[in-house]
Amino acid sequence: QVQLVESGGGLVQAGGSLRLSCAASGSIFSFDPMGWYRQAPGKQRELVAGIGSGGGTNYADSVKGRFTISRDNAKNTVYLQMNSLKPEDTAVYYCNARLTRFASTFDYWGQGTQVTVSS
Secondary structure (H helix, E strand, C coil), rough: EEEEEEEEEEECCCCCCCCCEEEEEECCCCCCCCEEEECCCCCEEEEEEEECCCCCEEEEECCCCCEEEEECCCCCEEEEEEEEHHHHHHHEEEEEEEEECCCCEEEEECCEEEEEEEE
């Protein structure tokens, strides 16, 4: 069982910054990939950024150069630093962990945190 709890969302002006945190607990290890997704009203959920056990990262084209994902394995926490925010970034942001155990894959999700960027 894995629990993910996001925090750090809020209201910010365009051009501002926010840092999201995802605290993980349970049977999750540093070799399990984690990521941030977001979903805006009327749009499908999309991957924003992902990070692997070796520190490798990937980003959606829309956030490259502005967002940075990182993880602190000692604290079981994943972060998303968001800079130069745009109104288009407004969405509920979800933390995700993908676990592969015993030839089966399990996806765990946090409750989400709202990010609102005003013009």
